[in-house]
Amino acid sequence: MDINEPLIEQIRKNDRKTILTLYNETFSVLMSVAVRYNNNEEDQMTIVNNSFMKIITKIDQYKVGSSFFSWAKRIGQNEIIDQFRKEKNYKELFQFDAENELKQESTVENSIDEKIEAEELERILHQLPNATKVVFNMYAIDGYSTKEIQKELNIKYETVKWHIKEARKKLRVLMAPEMETK
Amino acid sequence: MSDKKNHIDNLFKEKLGERSFEVPAAFLADLENKLDAPILASKRIPGFWFWLSSILVVGMATTGYFMLEETETTPKLHSAIKTENKITTRKFANSEALFVKVKNADDKETFVAASTFKKAAKAFQPENQKKLSAMKKEVETNFKRVEDSIKLANQSNLMASSGPRNSSPDPTNSGDRTLDNREEQLLVYLGANNIVRKFLTQDPQFGAFNGQRRQFLTDATNLSFVDDTLRRIRYVIIDSVVIRDSLVIRDSIIYIDSSLQNPTKTTKLKDEGKKSRFEIQAFGGFMMVRPKIESPFDTYPKLLKSKETALTTPNFGFALNVYLRDLCIGSGAEYYHWGDKSAFTETQTSNEMTFDINTFYQYILDSNGQVIDSIPFTQIDTNIITVASTKNYNVTNTYSQFSIPLKFGYVFGKNKWKFIPRVGLNFEFAMARRTGIYVDQNGNNPFEVTERNFGMSYVISTELRRDFGNWHVFVCPYFRNNINFLIESPEMNRKYGGFGTTFGIGVRL
Numbered sequence: 155m156d157i158n159e160p161l162i163e164q165i166r167k168n169d170r171k172t173i174l175t176l177y178n179e180t181f182s183v184l185m186s187v188a189v190r191y192n193n194n195e196e197d198q199m200t201i202v203n204n205s206f207m208k209i210i211t212k213i214d215q216y217k218v219g220s221s222f223f224s225w226a227k228r229i230g231q232n233e234i235i236d237q238f239r240k241e242k243n244y245k246e247l248f249q250f251d252a253e254n255e256l257k258q259e260s261t262v263e264n265s266i267d268e269k270i271e272a273e274e275l276e277r278i279l280h281q282l283p284n285a286t287k288v289v290f291n292m293y294a295i296d297g298y299s300t301k302e303i304q305k306e307l308n309i310k311y312e313t314v315k316w317h318i319k320e321a322r323k324k325l326r327v328l329m330a331p332e333m334e335t336k
Numbered sequence: 337m338s339d340k341k342n343h344i345d346n347l348f349k350e351k352l353g354e355r356s357f358e359v360p361a362a363f364l365a366d367l368e369n370k371l372d373a374p375i376l377a378s379k380r381i382p383g384f385w386f387w388l389s390s391i392l393v394v395g396m397a398t399t400g401y402f403m404l405e406e407t408e409t410t411p412k413l414h415s416a417i418k419t420e421n422k423i424t425t426r427k428f429a430n431s432e433a434l435f436v437k438v439k440n441a442d443d444k445e446t447f448v449a450a451s452t453f454k455k456a457a458k459a460f461q462p463e464n465q466k467k468l469s470a471m472k473k474e475v476e477t478n479f480k481r482v483e484d485s486i487k488l489a490n491q492s493n494l495m496a497s498s499g500p501r502n503s504s505p506d507p508t509n510s511g512d513r514t515l516d517n518r519e520e521q522l523l524v525y526l527g528a529n530n531i532v533r534k535f536l537t538q539d540p541q542f543g544a545f546n547g548q549r550r551q552f553l554t555d556a557t558n559l560s561f562v563d564d565t566l567r568r569i570r571y572v573i574i575d576s577v578v579i580r581d582s583l584v585i586r587d588s589i590i591y592i593d594s595s596l597q598n599p600t601k602t603t604k605l606k607d608e609g610k611k612s613r614f615e616i617q618a619f620g621g622f623m624m625v626r627p628k629i630e631s632p633f634d635t636y637p638k639l640l641k642s643k644e645t646a647l648t649t650p651n652f653g654f655a656l657n658v659y660l661r662d663l664c665i666g667s668g669a670e671y672y673h674w675g676d677k678s679a680f681t682e683t684q685t686s687n688e689m690t691f692d693i694n695t696f697y698q699y700i701l702d703s704n705g706q707v708i709d710s711i712p713f714t715q716i717d718t719n720i721i722t723v724a725s726t727k728n729y730n731v732t733n734t735y736s737q738f739s740i741p742l743k744f745g746y747v748f749g750k751n752k753w754k755f756i757p758r759v760g761l762n763f764e765f766a767m768a769r770r771t772g773i774y775v776d777q778n779g780n781n782p783f784e785v786t787e788r789n790f791g792m793s794y795v796i797s798t799e800l801r802r803d804f805g806n807w808h809v810f811v812c813p814y815f816r817n818n819i820n821f822l823i824e825s826p827e828m829n830r831k832y833g834g835f836g837t838t839f840g841i842g843v844r845l
Contacts, residue, residue, distance in 0.1 A: 168371075170371065173371065174364075174367075177359070177364075177367060178359055181357060181359050181363075182354075182355065182356050182357045183354075185355075185357040186352070186353065186354055186355045186357070189352075189355075189357075190352055195360075195362075199360075199362065199363050199366055202363060203363065203366050203367050203370055206367065207367075207370050207371075212771060212784075215731070215771070215773055215784075217727070217729055219727065220682070220727065228783070228784070229784070232784060236786075270347075270351070271351075272351040272352055272355060275347070275348060275351050275352055276352060279348065279352070290348075293345075294344075294345035294348050294349055295345075295348055295349045295352055295353055304826075305825075305826025305827060306826055308826060322344055322345075325344060325348075326344065
């Protein structure tokens with residue numbers, strides 16, 4: 155679907171058919187983001203539809219010629235981060251006992267099976283603590299740098315690093331049974 | 337170890353990064369609901385601050401009203417003065433005169449007459465009013481004179497009644513008047529302060545008004561005479577005063593513009609000579625807005641400033657002002673925009689692979705050196721080149737504000753031209769467009785920020801106005817500046833400030 159000026163004009167005019175077509179086109183991009191951060195379907199729906207509403211209300215800000223789906227994805231990511239920030243005491247979620255954690259060393263050295271299904275990875279990802287999951291999602295999948303995550307979530311750099319490390323460690327542990335069954 | 341880390345990251349990125357989903361019916365239904373009410377969904381109901389500001393405006397208006405009422409009814413001039421606002425009007429052919437209803441010695445209600453002077457009227461125009469202290473002093477002095485006058489009159493009356501009468505009393509001569517109707521006498525005497533003294537001293541200027549001769553206005557005065565007088569003068573001044581049981585009761589001064597051209601236009605003056613008053617103004621104008629950027633990254637604000645230019649935005653609103661003598665308190669509502677105009681270039685790099693294909697031949701020669709066969713070899717060289725493409729963007733980020741101001745000012749100037757410097761606070765509520773786009777510290781990767789819901793700004797203004805009766809027009813240059821940050825994000829914080837001018841029209845209520 156080519157996002158050009160006539161199409162934007164149709165969206166401005168609130169043309170329902172055009173909007174729904176755009177929704178179908180954009181859905182996978184937004185849903186891909188939503189399912190990684192939330193495993194509750196209702197929350198996923200809120201994120202996807204709120205993001206899409208922002209897309210159509212701010213369509214004037216989209217620069218024709220640039221990648222529409224990257225722009226839409228960015229809006230979806232911002233929506234998730236905003237939702238996350240709205241959680242009461244969200245910063246407390248990031249707190250960790252640094253001394254105890256530093257003593258722990260990962261002893262799991264599993265080899266990773268690349269044939270593991272996406273749905274299974276998604277299920278494993280959601281077993282991470284919420285804060286760790288958010289940081290890992292942002293870093294590993296959405297391509298944020300550690301400094302960007304630090305700024306977006308307004309947490310310490312060391313905290314970001316710890317959550318990334320913790321996510322990898324826990325994911326290996328969680329993936330171990332999957333490896334054995336295969 | 338590092339490979340393992342990257343491996344697990346890459347695995348998740350590859351498997352979960354981009355996936356394909358079917359749209360569930362529930363999602364579509366929810367979207368339809370959102371689309372059916374997009375405006376309602378986007379409109380935020382302001383909370384605490386909105387109601388606080390609203391209460392502030394209503395409270396201020398109510399306070400001003402009661403202050404006005406209190407000023408009019410509080411007896412301030414003299415301990416023996418009471419105020420009775422028993423005022424009624426009696427209409428004449430083409431004009432309107434005011435009469436004050438009082439009780440006479442028999443405790444019957446009656447209308448007492450008005451003093452009518454052209455020059456007196458001029459003295460009582462608002463801009464010619466004396467200061468409160470001077471007015472007080474003068475009125476108190478007059479009261480004392482009244483009391484003396486009553487005593488003297490009573491004595492002379494006694495003497496006259498005890499002595500022989502040489503002639504019948506002349507109702508047009510104050511010296512011959514009896515004091516049976518004290519209310520009227522005092523009314524005439526005190527009615528316009530020093531002006532009335534002219535009346536009693538047979539000022540010839542007054543004689544010019546009644547044409548032939550000086551004449552008191554009494555209950556018995558022919559209304560046609562009053563009417564005729566009103567036709568020829570522009571102003572009527574009335575000061576209702578009664579004496580009852582040696583207590584002086586003074587009502588407020590009434591000032592009327594009774595010209596034929598504008599017969600019903602009235603202005604009520606208080607004892608102080610000036611009173612609290614309300615006015616309402618409607619205005620519109622423009623503001624040139626500039627951002628003030630702070631960032632934890634030293635070079636980032638400089639980078640943004642180099643890409644941004646000032647934005648001129650429109651504004652409009654209305655103001656409700658209360659004047660307490662020369663002090664002015666104002667509020668109302670205003671709609672304006674903060675914002676900036678940003679021009680930036682986005683550079684996108686991509687790696688492209690190119691192939692150089694070369695074909696070589698190996699020749700097989702016989703013993704004579706003749707080519708008997710050739711074997712082709714294809715060699716493919718792979719080159720990766722980085723391609724950078726740039727795109728230029730011009731973005732206008734605007735942040736609309738609904739604002740409730742609270743302003744304080746002081747009025748300079750007593751004539752038609754006035755100068756009112758003001759300082760004030762604006763309580764700002766974010767309206768429809770609430771997001772902006774800016775580039776990152778590297779001048780790339782545009783990202784979106786959202787403005788805050790509520791904020792405050794201060795404003796310094798100077799209003800220059802020209803009065804036309806109750807109406808006025810004005811021009812008001814001002815400077816407005818955010819107190820707190822309009823946008824707060826990890827990358828940067830933004831405030832806005834701007835110079836502007838409004839033009840407007842107002843009316844005194």
